Amino acid sequence: MILKRYFRSSAIAYGKTLSPDPKLPKKTKKDTLSISQFFIDHKTTRVKGGNGGDGLVSFMHLKGNEFAGPDGGDGGNGGHVIFKIEPGLKSLNKIQSIYEAENGEEGRSFHMKGKSGQHLVIKVPVGTIFRSDNGHIIEELNEKKTMFVSARGGAGGKGNHYYLSNDNKRPTQFESGHKGEQFVYDLELKLIADAALIGYPNVGKSSLLNALTRARAKIGDYSFTTLHPHVGVVEYEDFKQISIADLPGILPDLTRGLGTKYLHHLEKCKILIFVIDLSLNPEQQFKDMTRVLDIFDSSLLQKKPKIVIGHKIDNQVSKDNFALLKEKIQLPIVPMSAQKKINLSKFLKILRHVYDKYGN
Ligand SMILES: Nc1nc2c(ncn2[C@@H]2O[C@H](COP(=O)(O)OP(=O)(O)OP(=O)(O)O)[C@@H](O)[C@H]2O)c(=O)[nH]1
Numbered sequence: 001m002i003l004k005r006y007f008r009s010s011a012i013a014y015g016k017t018l019s020p021d022p023k024l025p026k027k028t029k030k031d032t033l034s035i036s037q038f039f040i041d042h043k044t045t046r047v048k049g050g051n052g053g054d055g056l057v058s059f060m061h062l063k064g065n066e067f068a069g070p071d072g073g074d075g076g077n078g079g080h081v082i083f084k085i086e087p088g089l090k091s092l093n094k095i096q097s098i099y100e101a102e103n104g105e106e107g108r109s110f111h112m113k114g115k116s117g118q119h120l121v122i123k124v125p126v127g128t129i130f131r132s133d134n135g136h137i138i139e140e141l142n143e144k145k146t147m148f149v150s151a152r153g154g155a156g157g158k159g160n161h162y163y164l165s166n167d168n169k170r171p172t173q174f175e176s177g178h179k180g181e182q183f184v185y186d187l188e189l190k191l192i193a194d195a196a197l198i199g200y201p202n203v204g205k206s207s208l209l210n211a212l213t214r215a216r217a218k219i220g221d222y223s224f225t226t227l228h229p230h231v232g233v234v235e236y237e238d239f240k241q242i243s244i245a246d247l248p249g250i251l252p253d254l255t256r257g258l259g260t261k262y263l264h265h266l267e268k269c270k271i272l273i274f275v276i277d278l279s280l281n282p283e284q285q286f287k288d289m290t291r292v293l294d295i296f297d298s299s300l301l302q303k304k305p306k307i308v309i310g311h312k313i314d315n316q317v318s319k320d321n322f323a324l325l326k327e328k329i330q331l332p333i334v335p336m337s338a339q340k341k342i343n344l345s346k347f348l349k350i351l352r353h354v355y356d357k358y359g360n
């Protein structure tokens, strides 16, 4: 049912298109510093606002009036820790594990307030989400909401002038500065990739990403080799770039594996690429993936263009399975092999065609 509901309506006529040719990656040593390795999409950080300075106990001495009254000023306020959007930034890899804003200084005599601590401003990319340690989203920064005061500095304490009263002409009380707030946040960056590879674990998503782009994602003959999303970029002859995200594998039971942890990245992707391992039961995989996405957020399937890769076509049983799968789903499927480099260019042309038609 699900297959028909979503895939008939959005069937993409790939046909023969005149999309610009893709440049398949020629890997060099330099590529070990690829975008995928340096793309960090989550970090944990402890933030602490500066403490407020203590109020001062001081008495004014004037000529002819030794006790001209208390003049101890208030302590300065502690600085806040503020996260601020920096438009060009693409990753969280410069985020440190601890940030502490400056403390306020002690009050001064002559009623002067102590110097307030500087706010600490940390730059983060558009799309950074802040979660508390129990996983709740506390803040999300984007083009509209560009700043988040993550830990407020403590207020400065009152100096002894504050305690002057008819009953107490020589107050020696002062208030200590208030402590700055302290929190631990999980920062997460929504992937801003044009397309995402979605599939069971071990179907060859990372192998495809590596074959199609300059990325060097880890590959392994076991499930959940990939634990965090990676991004690679395809470049076409007209210099257009399309970024592809390799997401960790998804299991049919969302309470297992990494569950829905990374599925929210799909909200920002323009194109969904289903990777189906043709050497296993492909129809079941496809049903499971569409069902899982449907449960997570049915609008993803409804709104976004989809491409299906029938992967590991080099495998013996794959050709028969490919024919069977083709009959079952309404979308054209691209048979591919990352290992044997089968249909890499063909796929990238289709990707470009879909991108030009639906992705802008
Ligand atoms: N036959 C065949 N095997 C492949 C091909 N591409 C990758 N594999 C193998 O499939 C296995 C899984 O590859 P990965 O690229 O790590 O798969 P993945 O989907 O990223 O796996 P997870 O990160 O665990 O979700 C490895 O043993 C690869 O060698 C292919 O084109 N043909």
Ligand SMILES: [Mg+2]
Pocket (backbone or CB within 6 Å): 205, 206, 207, 217, 218, 219, 225, 226, 246, 248
């Ligand atoms: Mg992987």
